[in-house]
Amino acid sequence: MDISNTGGYTLKNLNKINIVLGKNGSGKSTMLRLVEQGTSSQNQTYGKTKYITPERGGALVYEAGIEQSLTNDINWLSGQRRRNQATGFRQQSVAQYRRLETLVLREIEKEKRQENDYTFDIYVSKINSLLDNIEVKRHDMTFKIYRKGTTAELGAESISSGESELISLEIESLIFSKECVAEKENFLFLDEPDVHLHPDLQVRLMHFLKDLVTENNFKVLIATHSTAILGALQTYADTHLAFITFDQKELDFKTISEVYRKVLPVFGAHPLSNVFNEAPILLVEGEDDERIWQQVVRSSGGKIKIYPCSVDSVSNMNDFEQEAQKIIQTVYDNAKGYSLRDRDDGTEAIDDLSPMVRMKLSCRNAENLLLSDEVLGMLNITWDRLKERIESWLNANAQHPHFSTMNGFKNGGYDRKSYDIKEVRNDLMGIIGSARPWEVIVGQAISNLTWTDNTGFEEEGKMLSYLGKKAVENLIPKSSS
Numbered sequence: 001m002d003i004s005n006t007g008g009y010t011l012k013n014l015n016k017i018n019i020v021l022g023k024n025g026s027g028k029s030t031m032l033r034l035v036e037q038g039t040s041s042q043n044q045t046y047g048k049t050k051y052i053t054p055e056r057g058g059a060l061v062y063e064a065g066i067e068q069s070l071t072n073d074i075n076w077l078s079g080q081r082r083r084n085q086a087t088g089f090r091q092q093s094v095a096q097y098r099r100l101e102t103l104v105l106r107e108i109e110k111e112k113r114q115e116n117d118y119t120f121d122i123y124v125s126k127i128n129s130l131l132d133n134i135e136v137k138r139h140d141m142t143f144k145i146y147r148k149g150t151t152a153e154l155g156a157e158s159i160s161s162g163e164s165e166l167i168s169l170e171i172e173s174l175i176f177s178k179e180c181v182a183e184k185e186n187f188l189f190l191d192e193p194d195v196h197l198h199p200d201l202q203v204r205l206m207h208f209l210k211d212l213v214t215e216n217n218f219k220v221l222i223a224t225h226s227t228a229i230l231g232a233l234q235t236y237a238d239t240h241l242a243f244i245t246f247d248q249k250e251l252d253f254k255t256i257s258e259v260y261r262k263v264l265p266v267f268g269a270h271p272l273s274n275v276f277n278e279a280p281i282l283l284v285e286g287e288d289d290e291r292i293w294q295q296v297v298r299s300s301g302g303k304i305k306i307y308p309c310s311v312d313s314v315s316n317m318n319d320f321e322q323e324a325q326k327i328i329q330t331v332y333d334n335a336k337g338y339s340l341r342d343r344d345d346g347t348e349a350i351d352d353l354s355p356m357v358r359m360k361l362s363c364r365n366a367e368n369l370l371l372s373d374e375v376l377g378m379l380n381i382t383w384d385r386l387k388e389r390i391e392s393w394l395n396a397n398a399q400h401p402h403f404s405t406m407n408g409f410k411n412g413g414y415d416r417k418s419y420d421i422k423e424v425r426n427d428l429m430g431i432i433g434s435a436r437p438w439e440v441i442v443g444q445a446i447s448n449l450t451w452t453d454n455t456g457f458e459e460e461g462k463m464l465s466y467l468g469k470k471a472v473e474n475l476i477p478k479s480s481s
Contacts, residue, residue: 001185001219006042007034010250011221015240016213017206017233018253020223022244023331028223029054031244031251032189035221039187047181048218052172053089054192090156093168094142100175101138127170130204134159136167165196169205177216186218192225199228206232213238225331227264234261243330259316259323263309279305281324282475283339285314288439289366295443303477304447306338314341325356340471342366362457362468363417367425370438371416372463374445379432383461387414389431402427417466450479 003011009031011018022028036051104120120138128135134154136143145154156164173188180186194202206229209220222229233239233256240253241260263281279297284290293308311320317339324337337356342365350358363369376383390410397403405423412419421428429438445463449472457469464472 003035003039007031007036007038008249009035009038011035011242011253012251013240013253014219014221015253016219016238017209017236018219018221018240018242019230019233020221020242020244020251021225021327021331022223023333026244026246026330027248028244029191032191032221032223036187036189039185045184047184047186048176048179049187049189050172050176051189052169052191052193054195054223090164090168093171096175097142097171100171100178103175103178123174126174126208127167130166130170130201130208131163134163161196162198162201166201166205169193170208173209173212177212177218180216180218182217188218188220190220190222192223194224194226194229199226202226202228203232210236230256230260230264234264243326245330257323259319262311263320263324263327279307280335281337282306282308283311283317283320283324283337284308285317285340285342285366286310286312289340291437291439292366292369292443292446295440296446299444299447300477301447304475306475314344317341321353321356321358325353328355338474340475357470357474359471359474360468361466361471363466364420365422366442367422367438368417368419369442369446369463369466370425370428371421372445372466373461374448374463375441376432378441378445379434381432383416386428386432390414390428393427393431400427416461446476449476451476452479 001014003009003014020028020031033051036049039046040049100123101120104123108118124136124138124143128148131148133148134145135148136145145156145159146152147154169190176186176188193205197205210233213220224230230241237255239256241256242251242253244251282293284293287310290308290310293306296304297306297308309320311317321337321339324339328335328337335355339356339358341350341358341360343361344364346360350360352358361368369375371383371386373383376386381389387410390406394403394407394410397406400406402424405421406427409415409419409421409424425438429436434441446467449463449467451464451472455464455472457472458465464476467476
Protein backbone atom coordinates (compact mmCIF):
# COMPACT_ATOMS: atom_id res chain seq x y z
CA MET A 1 0.00 0.00 0.00
CA ASP A 2 0.97 3.69 -0.29
CA ILE A 3 0.67 6.71 1.99
CA SER A 4 0.21 9.68 -0.33
CA ASN A 5 1.17 13.28 0.47
CA THR A 6 0.75 12.88 4.21
CA GLY A 7 2.71 15.24 6.42
CA GLY A 8 4.40 16.36 3.21
CA TYR A 9 5.68 12.85 2.43
CA THR A 10 4.70 10.03 0.09
CA LEU A 11 5.61 6.47 1.03
CA LYS A 12 5.18 3.86 -1.71
CA ASN A 13 4.90 0.07 -1.63
CA LEU A 14 4.64 -0.36 2.14
CA ASN A 15 4.56 -3.87 3.56
CA LYS A 16 4.01 -5.24 7.07
CA ILE A 17 7.49 -4.18 8.29
CA ASN A 18 9.25 -1.27 6.59
CA ILE A 19 12.79 -0.08 7.31
CA VAL A 20 14.23 3.36 6.55
CA LEU A 21 18.01 3.86 6.40
CA GLY A 22 19.68 7.27 6.27
CA LYS A 23 22.55 9.21 7.79
CA ASN A 24 22.15 11.52 10.79
CA GLY A 25 20.43 14.71 9.70
CA SER A 26 18.77 13.08 6.70
CA GLY A 27 15.31 13.60 8.20
CA LYS A 28 14.32 10.09 9.27
CA SER A 29 12.84 11.20 12.59
CA THR A 30 11.14 14.22 11.06
CA MET A 31 9.61 12.05 8.37
CA LEU A 32 8.26 9.50 10.88
CA ARG A 33 6.81 12.19 13.17
CA LEU A 34 5.12 14.13 10.37
CA VAL A 35 3.70 11.03 8.68
CA GLU A 36 2.41 9.79 12.04
CA GLN A 37 0.74 13.15 12.72
CA GLY A 38 -0.73 13.19 9.22
CA THR A 39 -2.15 9.67 9.42
CA SER A 40 -3.49 10.18 12.95
CA SER A 41 -5.47 13.22 11.76
CA GLN A 42 -7.09 11.25 8.92
CA ASN A 43 -9.23 8.99 11.09
CA GLN A 44 -11.62 8.29 8.26
CA THR A 45 -8.82 6.47 6.43
CA TYR A 46 -6.38 5.39 9.11
CA GLY A 47 -6.92 3.74 12.46
CA LYS A 48 -4.48 3.75 15.39
CA THR A 49 -1.02 5.30 15.02
CA LYS A 50 1.85 5.63 17.47
CA TYR A 51 5.29 7.26 17.19
CA ILE A 52 8.05 6.07 19.51
CA THR A 53 10.85 8.59 19.93
CA PRO A 54 14.55 7.62 19.67
CA GLU A 55 15.60 8.99 23.09
CA ARG A 56 13.65 6.98 25.64
CA GLY A 57 14.49 7.75 29.26
CA GLY A 58 13.05 7.02 32.68
CA ALA A 59 12.65 3.88 34.80
CA LEU A 60 10.15 1.02 34.85
CA VAL A 61 8.17 2.34 37.80
CA TYR A 62 4.51 3.22 38.24
CA GLU A 63 3.62 6.92 38.54
CA ALA A 64 0.01 7.76 39.24
CA GLY A 65 0.29 11.19 37.60
CA ILE A 66 1.17 9.66 34.25
CA GLU A 67 -1.81 7.31 34.34
CA GLN A 68 -4.07 10.22 35.26
CA SER A 69 -2.77 12.21 32.27
CA LEU A 70 -3.41 9.23 30.01
CA THR A 71 -6.97 8.92 31.34
CA ASN A 72 -7.82 12.63 31.18
CA ASP A 73 -6.49 13.36 27.69
CA ILE A 74 -6.43 10.76 24.91
CA ASN A 75 -3.96 12.94 22.95
CA TRP A 76 -1.55 13.49 25.86
CA LEU A 77 0.66 10.48 25.14
CA SER A 78 1.02 11.11 21.39
CA GLY A 79 2.05 14.70 22.16
CA GLN A 80 4.71 13.46 24.56
CA ARG A 81 6.00 10.93 22.06
CA ARG A 82 6.51 13.35 19.18
CA ARG A 83 9.52 14.84 20.92
CA ASN A 84 13.09 13.73 20.20
CA GLN A 85 13.55 13.02 23.90
CA ALA A 86 11.01 11.46 26.25
CA THR A 87 12.43 11.55 29.77
CA GLY A 88 9.53 9.59 31.27
CA PHE A 89 9.10 7.08 28.46
CA ARG A 90 9.48 3.97 30.58
CA GLN A 91 7.09 5.23 33.27
CA GLN A 92 4.58 5.77 30.46
CA SER A 93 5.18 2.16 29.33
CA VAL A 94 4.36 0.89 32.83
CA ALA A 95 1.11 2.86 32.79
CA GLN A 96 0.26 1.30 29.43
CA TYR A 97 0.96 -2.16 30.88
CA ARG A 98 -2.02 -1.55 33.16
CA ARG A 99 -4.15 -0.60 30.15
CA LEU A 100 -2.96 -3.71 28.27
CA GLU A 101 -4.09 -5.88 31.17
CA THR A 102 -7.46 -4.14 31.24
CA LEU A 103 -8.01 -4.62 27.51
CA VAL A 104 -7.19 -8.32 27.67
CA LEU A 105 -9.46 -8.86 30.68
CA ARG A 106 -12.30 -7.08 28.88
CA GLU A 107 -11.84 -9.41 25.92
CA ILE A 108 -12.23 -12.35 28.26
CA GLU A 109 -15.25 -10.84 30.04
CA LYS A 110 -17.02 -10.05 26.76
CA GLU A 111 -16.27 -13.59 25.55
CA LYS A 112 -14.45 -12.30 22.51
CA ARG A 113 -11.99 -15.08 23.21
CA GLN A 114 -13.41 -18.53 23.84
CA GLU A 115 -10.16 -20.39 24.59
CA ASN A 116 -10.00 -21.61 28.18
CA ASP A 117 -6.26 -20.96 28.31
CA TYR A 118 -6.51 -17.36 27.11
CA THR A 119 -5.36 -15.24 30.06
CA PHE A 120 -3.25 -12.15 30.55
CA ASP A 121 -0.37 -14.44 31.52
CA ILE A 122 0.07 -15.12 27.81
CA TYR A 123 1.20 -11.52 27.39
CA VAL A 124 3.46 -11.64 30.42
CA SER A 125 5.08 -14.72 28.88
CA LYS A 126 5.59 -12.87 25.59
CA ILE A 127 7.48 -10.15 27.44
CA ASN A 128 9.61 -12.65 29.34
CA SER A 129 10.40 -14.72 26.26
CA LEU A 130 12.96 -12.15 25.10
CA LEU A 131 14.74 -11.86 28.45
CA ASP A 132 17.59 -14.12 29.55
CA ASN A 133 18.36 -13.06 33.11
CA ILE A 134 15.23 -11.39 34.46
CA GLU A 135 11.46 -11.80 34.29
CA VAL A 136 8.40 -9.74 35.11
CA LYS A 137 5.57 -11.06 37.28
CA ARG A 138 2.10 -9.64 37.79
CA HIS A 139 1.77 -7.77 41.05
CA ASP A 140 -1.00 -5.52 42.36
CA MET A 141 -1.31 -2.50 40.07
CA THR A 142 1.53 -3.35 37.63
CA PHE A 143 4.41 -5.85 37.82
CA LYS A 144 7.59 -6.60 39.68
CA ILE A 145 10.95 -7.67 38.26
CA TYR A 146 12.83 -10.76 39.45
CA ARG A 147 16.02 -12.59 38.71
CA LYS A 148 14.80 -15.28 36.29
CA GLY A 149 13.81 -18.52 37.98
CA THR A 150 14.18 -17.11 41.50
CA THR A 151 12.25 -15.13 44.09
CA ALA A 152 14.96 -12.46 44.20
CA GLU A 153 13.19 -9.19 43.46
CA LEU A 154 15.07 -6.52 41.55
CA GLY A 155 14.50 -2.79 41.62
CA ALA A 156 13.89 -1.03 38.31
CA GLU A 157 17.13 0.88 38.79
CA SER A 158 19.20 -2.31 39.10
CA ILE A 159 18.46 -3.86 35.71
CA SER A 160 20.40 -2.89 32.60
CA SER A 161 19.30 -0.16 30.23
CA GLY A 162 18.97 -2.78 27.50
CA GLU A 163 16.64 -4.92 29.62
CA SER A 164 14.55 -1.87 30.56
CA GLU A 165 14.42 -0.83 26.93
CA LEU A 166 13.30 -4.25 25.74
CA ILE A 167 10.52 -4.56 28.33
CA SER A 168 9.32 -1.07 27.53
CA LEU A 169 9.25 -1.62 23.76
CA GLU A 170 7.45 -4.94 24.18
CA ILE A 171 4.73 -3.32 26.29
CA GLU A 172 4.40 -0.44 23.81
CA SER A 173 4.03 -2.85 20.89
CA LEU A 174 1.59 -5.17 22.67
CA ILE A 175 -0.71 -2.35 23.79
CA PHE A 176 -0.63 -0.93 20.26
CA SER A 177 -1.65 -4.30 18.81
CA LYS A 178 -4.68 -4.31 21.13
CA GLU A 179 -5.74 -0.75 20.28
CA CYS A 180 -5.68 -1.20 16.48
CA VAL A 181 -8.88 -0.38 14.62
CA ALA A 182 -10.41 -3.18 12.58
CA GLU A 183 -10.91 -2.58 8.85
CA LYS A 184 -8.45 0.36 8.85
CA GLU A 185 -4.70 0.75 8.33
CA ASN A 186 -2.82 1.05 11.63
CA PHE A 187 0.79 2.19 11.87
CA LEU A 188 3.46 1.84 14.54
CA PHE A 189 6.39 4.21 13.91
CA LEU A 190 9.58 3.07 15.68
CA ASP A 191 12.42 5.59 15.69
CA GLU A 192 15.75 3.83 16.33
CA PRO A 193 14.47 0.89 18.40
CA ASP A 194 18.09 -0.34 18.48
CA VAL A 195 19.10 2.34 21.02
CA HIS A 196 20.53 0.66 24.18
CA LEU A 197 20.00 -2.82 22.70
CA HIS A 198 22.80 -5.33 22.06
CA PRO A 199 22.58 -6.75 18.50
CA ASP A 200 21.26 -10.05 19.88
CA LEU A 201 18.41 -8.23 21.64
CA GLN A 202 17.70 -6.26 18.47
CA VAL A 203 17.26 -9.54 16.61
CA ARG A 204 14.90 -10.88 19.28
CA LEU A 205 12.84 -7.70 19.20
CA MET A 206 12.48 -7.96 15.41
CA HIS A 207 11.32 -11.56 15.66
CA PHE A 208 8.82 -10.46 18.31
CA LEU A 209 7.52 -7.70 16.01
CA LYS A 210 7.38 -10.07 13.04
CA ASP A 211 5.10 -12.41 14.98
CA LEU A 212 3.02 -9.49 16.24
CA VAL A 213 2.32 -7.96 12.80
CA THR A 214 1.53 -11.42 11.44
CA GLU A 215 -1.11 -11.94 14.12
CA ASN A 216 -2.54 -8.39 14.15
CA ASN A 217 -3.77 -5.69 11.79
CA PHE A 218 -0.98 -3.13 11.70
CA LYS A 219 2.19 -2.13 9.87
CA VAL A 220 5.52 -0.98 11.29
CA LEU A 221 7.85 1.73 9.99
CA ILE A 222 11.32 1.58 11.52
CA ALA A 223 14.04 4.23 11.19
CA THR A 224 17.36 2.66 12.11
CA HIS A 225 21.11 2.54 11.59
CA SER A 226 21.35 -1.13 12.55
CA THR A 227 22.12 -3.93 10.14
CA ALA A 228 21.45 -6.36 12.99
CA ILE A 229 17.81 -5.35 12.54
CA LEU A 230 18.07 -5.80 8.78
CA GLY A 231 19.72 -9.16 9.25
CA ALA A 232 16.93 -10.34 11.54
CA LEU A 233 14.31 -9.48 8.92
CA GLN A 234 16.14 -10.25 5.69
CA THR A 235 14.35 -13.55 5.09
CA TYR A 236 10.94 -12.25 6.18
CA ALA A 237 9.07 -11.80 2.91
CA ASP A 238 6.91 -8.97 4.28
CA THR A 239 9.88 -6.66 4.99
CA HIS A 240 10.56 -3.70 2.70
CA LEU A 241 13.50 -1.28 2.72
CA ALA A 242 14.01 2.34 1.65
CA PHE A 243 16.82 4.89 1.84
CA ILE A 244 16.35 8.56 2.67
CA THR A 245 18.54 11.55 1.90
CA PHE A 246 18.23 15.13 3.11
CA ASP A 247 15.01 16.85 2.04
CA GLN A 248 13.70 13.74 0.26
CA LYS A 249 9.90 13.68 0.30
CA GLU A 250 9.11 10.48 -1.58
CA LEU A 251 10.31 7.06 -0.46
CA ASP A 252 9.90 3.91 -2.54
CA PHE A 253 10.12 0.77 -0.40
CA LYS A 254 11.51 -2.41 -1.96
CA THR A 255 12.10 -6.00 -0.95
CA ILE A 256 15.42 -6.92 0.68
CA SER A 257 17.09 -8.44 -2.37
CA GLU A 258 19.91 -10.97 -2.50
CA VAL A 259 22.25 -8.05 -3.17
CA TYR A 260 21.24 -6.36 0.09
CA ARG A 261 21.49 -9.61 2.03
CA LYS A 262 25.11 -9.94 1.01
CA VAL A 263 26.24 -6.31 1.04
CA LEU A 264 24.54 -4.92 4.14
CA PRO A 265 26.40 -7.09 6.70
CA VAL A 266 29.64 -5.55 5.42
CA PHE A 267 28.53 -2.25 6.85
CA GLY A 268 28.70 -3.50 10.43
CA ALA A 269 26.27 -3.47 13.32
CA HIS A 270 26.12 0.32 13.15
CA PRO A 271 26.68 1.67 9.64
CA LEU A 272 27.16 5.26 10.83
CA SER A 273 30.30 4.33 12.78
CA ASN A 274 33.70 5.09 11.30
CA VAL A 275 34.44 1.39 10.86
CA PHE A 276 33.24 1.40 7.27
CA ASN A 277 35.15 4.58 6.42
CA GLU A 278 38.31 2.89 7.70
CA ALA A 279 37.63 -0.46 5.97
CA PRO A 280 35.52 0.23 2.86
CA ILE A 281 33.83 -2.51 0.91
CA LEU A 282 35.71 -4.17 -1.97
CA LEU A 283 33.38 -5.98 -4.35
CA VAL A 284 35.09 -8.85 -6.17
CA GLU A 285 33.85 -11.36 -8.71
CA GLY A 286 34.05 -14.68 -6.90
CA GLU A 287 34.98 -16.59 -3.80
CA ASP A 288 38.59 -17.11 -4.94
CA ASP A 289 39.02 -13.33 -5.23
CA GLU A 290 37.38 -12.86 -1.84
CA ARG A 291 39.80 -15.31 -0.23
CA ILE A 292 42.78 -13.53 -1.82
CA TRP A 293 41.81 -10.15 -0.42
CA GLN A 294 40.82 -11.56 2.95
CA GLN A 295 44.36 -12.92 3.14
CA VAL A 296 45.71 -9.53 2.08
CA VAL A 297 43.93 -7.89 5.00
CA ARG A 298 45.11 -10.55 7.47
CA SER A 299 48.73 -10.46 6.31
CA SER A 300 49.12 -6.70 5.94
CA GLY A 301 49.27 -6.04 9.69
CA GLY A 302 46.69 -3.28 9.47
CA LYS A 303 48.28 -1.48 6.51
CA ILE A 304 45.51 -2.55 4.11
CA LYS A 305 41.97 -2.04 5.41
CA ILE A 306 39.17 -3.20 3.17
CA TYR A 307 36.18 -5.52 3.48
CA PRO A 308 36.10 -7.99 0.55
CA CYS A 309 32.67 -9.12 -0.62
CA SER A 310 32.09 -11.63 -3.40
CA VAL A 311 29.26 -10.89 -5.86
CA ASP A 312 29.40 -14.52 -7.12
CA SER A 313 29.72 -13.58 -10.80
CA VAL A 314 30.87 -10.62 -12.87
CA SER A 315 27.33 -10.49 -14.29
CA ASN A 316 26.14 -9.40 -10.83
CA MET A 317 28.78 -6.70 -10.38
CA ASN A 318 26.75 -3.78 -11.76
CA ASP A 319 23.79 -4.52 -9.48
CA PHE A 320 26.03 -4.76 -6.42
CA GLU A 321 27.88 -1.57 -7.33
CA GLN A 322 24.65 0.38 -7.76
CA GLU A 323 23.20 -0.79 -4.44
CA ALA A 324 26.47 -0.20 -2.59
CA GLN A 325 26.57 3.28 -4.11
CA LYS A 326 23.06 3.96 -2.82
CA ILE A 327 23.91 2.77 0.69
CA ILE A 328 27.12 4.80 0.88
CA GLN A 329 25.47 7.97 -0.40
CA THR A 330 22.51 7.76 1.96
CA VAL A 331 24.26 6.53 5.10
CA TYR A 332 27.83 7.85 5.13
CA ASP A 333 29.75 11.09 4.98
CA ASN A 334 32.83 11.20 2.74
CA ALA A 335 33.11 7.42 2.32
CA LYS A 336 34.24 5.32 -0.64
CA GLY A 337 33.69 1.83 -1.91
CA TYR A 338 35.67 -0.24 -4.39
CA SER A 339 35.06 -2.93 -6.97
CA LEU A 340 37.63 -5.03 -8.79
CA ARG A 341 36.95 -7.09 -11.93
CA ASP A 342 39.10 -9.46 -13.92
CA ARG A 343 40.31 -7.96 -17.17
CA ASP A 344 39.27 -11.01 -19.20
CA ASP A 345 39.34 -10.09 -22.91
CA GLY A 346 38.14 -6.53 -22.41
CA THR A 347 39.93 -3.25 -21.94
CA GLU A 348 41.34 -2.28 -18.57
CA ALA A 349 39.58 1.07 -18.22
CA ILE A 350 36.19 1.38 -16.52
CA ASP A 351 34.45 4.54 -15.32
CA ASP A 352 33.78 5.09 -11.62
CA LEU A 353 30.28 5.08 -10.17
CA SER A 354 31.02 7.66 -7.51
CA PRO A 355 31.60 7.08 -4.64
CA MET A 356 32.30 3.55 -5.93
CA VAL A 357 35.80 3.35 -7.44
CA ARG A 358 35.64 0.74 -10.18
CA MET A 359 38.80 -1.08 -11.28
CA LYS A 360 40.00 -3.90 -13.48
CA LEU A 361 43.05 -6.08 -13.11
CA SER A 362 45.74 -5.58 -15.74
CA CYS A 363 46.12 -9.36 -16.00
CA ARG A 364 43.45 -11.64 -17.42
CA ASN A 365 42.19 -13.19 -14.15
CA ALA A 366 43.13 -13.21 -10.49
CA GLU A 367 44.70 -16.64 -11.11
CA ASN A 368 47.39 -15.00 -13.26
CA LEU A 369 48.71 -13.26 -10.14
CA LEU A 370 50.00 -16.72 -9.17
CA LEU A 371 52.63 -16.46 -11.91
CA SER A 372 54.02 -13.07 -10.91
CA ASP A 373 57.65 -12.93 -9.82
CA GLU A 374 56.74 -12.09 -6.22
CA VAL A 375 54.51 -15.13 -5.78
CA LEU A 376 56.96 -17.47 -7.49
CA GLY A 377 59.71 -16.12 -5.26
CA MET A 378 57.66 -16.98 -2.17
CA LEU A 379 57.30 -20.51 -3.60
CA ASN A 380 61.09 -20.78 -4.13
CA ILE A 381 60.97 -21.12 -7.89
CA THR A 382 61.86 -18.88 -10.82
CA TRP A 383 59.77 -18.32 -13.92
CA ASP A 384 62.36 -20.02 -16.13
CA ARG A 385 62.50 -23.04 -13.84
CA LEU A 386 58.69 -23.29 -13.80
CA LYS A 387 58.58 -23.34 -17.61
CA GLU A 388 61.03 -26.24 -17.59
CA ARG A 389 58.81 -28.15 -15.19
CA ILE A 390 55.73 -27.46 -17.33
CA GLU A 391 57.57 -28.97 -20.31
CA SER A 392 58.31 -32.09 -18.25
CA TRP A 393 54.71 -32.27 -17.06
CA LEU A 394 53.43 -32.08 -20.65
CA ASN A 395 55.73 -34.89 -21.74
CA ALA A 396 54.42 -37.13 -18.95
CA ASN A 397 50.72 -36.24 -18.94
CA ALA A 398 49.41 -36.43 -22.52
CA GLN A 399 46.17 -38.02 -21.29
CA HIS A 400 45.55 -35.49 -18.53
CA PRO A 401 42.14 -33.73 -18.87
CA HIS A 402 43.91 -30.34 -18.67
CA PHE A 403 46.65 -31.25 -21.15
CA SER A 404 45.25 -29.15 -24.00
CA THR A 405 44.95 -26.05 -21.82
CA MET A 406 48.47 -26.41 -20.49
CA ASN A 407 49.81 -27.16 -23.96
CA GLY A 408 48.04 -24.08 -25.29
CA PHE A 409 49.80 -22.08 -22.60
CA LYS A 410 53.16 -23.35 -23.88
CA ASN A 411 52.36 -22.96 -27.58
CA GLY A 412 51.15 -19.41 -27.01
CA GLY A 413 54.57 -18.43 -25.73
CA TYR A 414 53.83 -18.74 -22.02
CA ASP A 415 51.93 -15.45 -21.81
CA ARG A 416 51.63 -15.60 -18.03
CA LYS A 417 49.84 -12.26 -17.76
CA SER A 418 47.10 -12.75 -20.37
CA TYR A 419 46.59 -16.50 -20.91
CA ASP A 420 43.54 -18.01 -19.23
CA ILE A 421 45.10 -20.33 -16.61
CA LYS A 422 41.98 -20.62 -14.46
CA GLU A 423 41.50 -24.30 -15.33
CA VAL A 424 45.12 -25.27 -14.58
CA ARG A 425 45.88 -23.16 -11.51
CA ASN A 426 45.90 -26.17 -9.18
CA ASP A 427 47.96 -28.18 -11.68
CA LEU A 428 50.51 -25.36 -11.66
CA MET A 429 50.67 -25.47 -7.86
CA GLY A 430 51.35 -29.20 -8.10
CA ILE A 431 54.07 -28.63 -10.71
CA ILE A 432 55.63 -26.01 -8.42
CA GLY A 433 55.51 -28.54 -5.61
CA SER A 434 53.37 -26.67 -3.11
CA ALA A 435 50.29 -27.92 -1.29
CA ARG A 436 49.39 -24.46 -0.03
CA PRO A 437 46.22 -22.79 -1.36
CA TRP A 438 47.17 -20.51 -4.22
CA GLU A 439 44.86 -17.76 -2.96
CA VAL A 440 46.76 -17.59 0.34
CA ILE A 441 50.16 -17.20 -1.37
CA VAL A 442 48.81 -14.52 -3.73
CA GLY A 443 47.20 -12.63 -0.83
CA GLN A 444 50.41 -12.74 1.21
CA ALA A 445 52.41 -11.43 -1.74
CA ILE A 446 49.98 -8.54 -2.31
CA SER A 447 50.15 -7.63 1.39
CA ASN A 448 53.89 -6.96 1.07
CA LEU A 449 53.55 -4.50 -1.82
CA THR A 450 54.08 -0.75 -1.67
CA TRP A 451 54.49 1.92 -4.33
CA THR A 452 55.86 5.44 -4.78
CA ASP A 453 55.42 8.29 -7.23
CA ASN A 454 58.34 6.84 -9.21
CA THR A 455 56.94 3.29 -9.44
CA GLY A 456 56.79 1.81 -12.91
CA PHE A 457 53.62 -0.19 -13.49
CA GLU A 458 54.69 -2.01 -16.66
CA GLU A 459 57.69 -3.99 -15.47
CA GLU A 460 57.57 -7.50 -16.92
CA GLY A 461 56.54 -10.19 -14.45
CA LYS A 462 55.98 -7.86 -11.52
CA MET A 463 52.78 -8.07 -9.50
CA LEU A 464 52.23 -4.32 -9.65
CA SER A 465 51.91 -4.61 -13.44
CA TYR A 466 49.41 -7.46 -13.00
CA LEU A 467 47.26 -5.50 -10.57
CA GLY A 468 47.41 -2.31 -12.60
CA LYS A 469 48.05 1.31 -11.65
CA LYS A 470 44.51 2.20 -10.58
CA ALA A 471 44.08 -0.84 -8.32
CA VAL A 472 47.51 -0.33 -6.77
CA GLU A 473 47.00 3.36 -6.06
CA ASN A 474 43.62 2.73 -4.44
CA LEU A 475 44.23 -0.50 -2.53
CA ILE A 476 47.97 -0.73 -1.83
CA PRO A 477 49.73 1.55 0.72
CA LYS A 478 52.04 4.20 -0.66
CA SER A 479 55.58 4.07 0.67
CA SER A 480 56.78 7.09 2.62
CA SER A 481 60.35 6.59 1.40
